[in-house]
Amino acid sequence: MKNQWPLWEVFIRSQHGLAHRHVGSLHAPDATMAINNARDVYTRRNEGVSIWVVRSVDITASNPDDKAELFDPAQSKVYRHPTFFPMPEEVKGL
Amino acid sequence: MYAQMVDTGTPSSATIDAREARFQQRIDDGIRIEPQDWMPERYRKTLIRQISQHAHSEIVGQLPEGNWITRAPSLKRKAILLAKVQDEAGHGLYLYSAAETLGISRDQMVEDLHAGRAKYSSIFNYPTLTWADVGAIGWLVDGSAIMNQIPLCRCSYGPYARAMIRVCKEEAFHMRQGYDLMLALARGTAAQKAMAQDALNRWWWPSLMMFGPPDGDSVHSAQSQAWKIKLFTNDELRQKMVDQTVPQAEHLGLTIPDPDLKWNAERGHYDFGAIDWDEFYNVVKGNGPCNRERLETRRKAWDDGEWFRDALVAHAEKAAQRAAAKAA
């Protein structure tokens, strides 16, 4: 039970220039080893061109109990989407 | 399967409380459960057992095939096998990580395995006697694993489902390289073909046992199915495996070692002979051909690597101290 290595969350940017995406986690004694391990565990098939690792304890997550409070208000705001506005068919470029 | 006999615990009482009803509703609605969400203790414990058994199977599963890496017949086959075995290490890691989100530590799981308290799939307690066994394992064992794991990509627990998606993508390679190897042997000399047949003879029945006891004997199935952490019954998956594999064996020109195997037009499935469940339970209890050797090898790898793990920690600590001193 001694010396359990800290947990790291791994984020990979794929080839296509998209944002780094969370792919999983792993244990490593420090950031360098975390990157080395992430390379072996998560990029064996050209999955990425860049790796971020973050100590799991350094991540602050929203509380699932606050889900309604945080996200429900957006549901009633349909006008935030372009499809809310009917456009005259004959007018182009909208 | 990779988690063959997972105890789901005993339901607390007939009156499930409101929270648990809401939890079940969520599962019925197809909404994934995530680590921070409330979940019944039995669900958590069952999943820890199931996912850790699965992880242990991936790790121990490296050993039978690892046995052949240095003796592969060509550089190409060696590179393929090396990649396959490395994948299995990765599968173990994805799954350990998924189990850790449920509140068990990695060290605890490793200790449970090494102490003989945790189970892993019965299949990995059989020896790999010839090179053809590497082909038979990829074809039959990884083939069975895929059958079980594809539905698990839709299971109710988010981290497990996501791990399974990664695993399944890689398993397809494992099964194909195995079949490709069997093809090469089946098309080779008479001796090579005989070697392939011998491997099929030895791996066929243990592969069918992988799916676990018959439905009538698997007491925890109903609860796991309600929780959507088991999506098909053992017998359903086993039948699927037989139906899929028979034509593949025919294509190889190999004979499945079951005199009772016969197409049943009425059922639309193959009928197959009785499985020797005594053998299965005997292996699960620790008395298979390689149980002792597998655990010894795992323990030795862990003990022999201790100095290296400790050195990495010492280095990390020193580097952190140096950085702190510089900043001060």
Ligand SMILES: [Fe+2]
């Ligand atoms: Fe695997």
Ligand SMILES: [Fe+2]
């Ligand atoms: Fe595999």
